[in-house]
Amino acid sequence: MKSKLIMSGLAALGVMAGTSGAYAQDAARDAIAERLAPVGQLCLQGQDCGTAAAPAAASSGGGDEVDGEGIYNNVCMACHETGAAGAPIRGDEAAWAERTEQGFATLLEHSINGIGAMPARGGNPNLSDEEMEAATAYMVEPVMDVPELGGGDEEAAAEATEESASDDMAAAEETSADEGTADAAASEEEASSGGSGLDGEALYASAGCVACHAAGVAGAPLIGDADAWAPRLEQGVDALYESVFNGKGVMPPRGGSSASDEEIMAVVDYMVSEVQ
Template sequence: MKLKLIMSGLAAFGVMAGTSSAFAQEEAARNAIAERLAPVGQLCLQGQDCGTASAPPAAASSGGGDIDGGDIYSNVCSACHETGAAGAPIRGDEEAWAARVEQGFATLLDHSINGIGAMPARGGNPNLSDEEMEAATKYMVEPVMDVSDIGSTSNDEEAVAEEAPATNAEEDMAAASGEQPAADSGSSLNGEALYSSLGCVACHANGVAGAPLIGDAEAWGPRIDQGKDTLYQSVFNGKGAMPPRGASQGSDEEIMAVVDYMVSQVQ
């Protein structure tokens, strides 16, 4: 009798162990599928809370442990620089990169690290080091620029001082968009420069989410008829797909200057 009870217990234990093993294998398979289907990166524009929505740390290349700029580019930069989103110059497009290349690599690297126009600092991944940004920037401009003799970031500040001419915010934004800066209106705030630096250009230059294109008199007509005060409040509070303040940290005065600039383009 005791022998039968022992044999029955062992058989039950075997069934439980087999069931547990099968469940573990099924769970591992589901996790593997989810990992393969996970996105490689996210589009993050200036003004958005990029937070930790960033790519994983870059893997070392097989060529001696150097930072793999191509891997960083694929995970962080390609979302914009392969599609031209928010006016980003597409990798390998010589015409789009021509004016930028003339500024020198040190200036381009400074823009990559600190941000410019609709592009946030470090492409929206605050965890990337200066060295990783240098590797990614080299990879990005390699098709249109000779980067073989460019040194490391250890001398970046000195290189920027020597190579990059002093420019104001308006000139920087104009270089990023390929447009000529507008004449100074006499205001203490430059609406055109803020239009780019606060990230408004990302939607209003491309009609994203139904945003009225800058310079489109037909689209702006009914809005202008409402009066500027109404336009200001629409931006302050958000309207339709546009979040409050266009998801920027701009002050009331800066936002008003941007609205004034956009309205001026159709009047």
């Protein structure tokens, strides 16, 4: 009788130990996944950047102050800590020098409306002007004197608006000049798009591929680097299409864009044409 009780007790302990071990393994896997989770997402102008909720607006002090650091860490740091797509790195005085000369109001206007590869509001349309102001202030604080937030400096805002209008006019003139030479470049564009008629070079920029393939981010082969592309070209262009469609390594499916199959193929054809 005693031996049966002892055996039953040992069996129960064994089950408990096995269950505890399984829980421990699950907890360890969860902890690893949390540590490996990305700190942010790269989102470029022209992409569907989603509508993720903005981080908590209140500061740790419990007042009406907006948590600019928290917003920066959730939305801005993916580019401004790595320099992706040419974004100036926070704290790099040389990279910010020409920008800070424009004044804080202009920098804020760029943050709100977007500039270059950076989309409006860093790709998060849920962020208010006040939150963008706080995040921008935190980002440039190491390299310039930031004015008092929420001061309503109408004169500075007017100057920023005027400069923005001037930039828009210059961009329109540049676009007009580009259109004037479109016919001469038609045959070249057709070659870079694999005969599809799509502008592979333009799609390469608008779909966000330039962010990684122009800088070698996360091991992406640089555009025009024949040595880096050689082993990939050996697989054949169809294999390259599939790699982009389905994602490969750290590259998400379709490079994280909403481009169609034909547009993806045109982009791949363009990148391949740069090394052939």
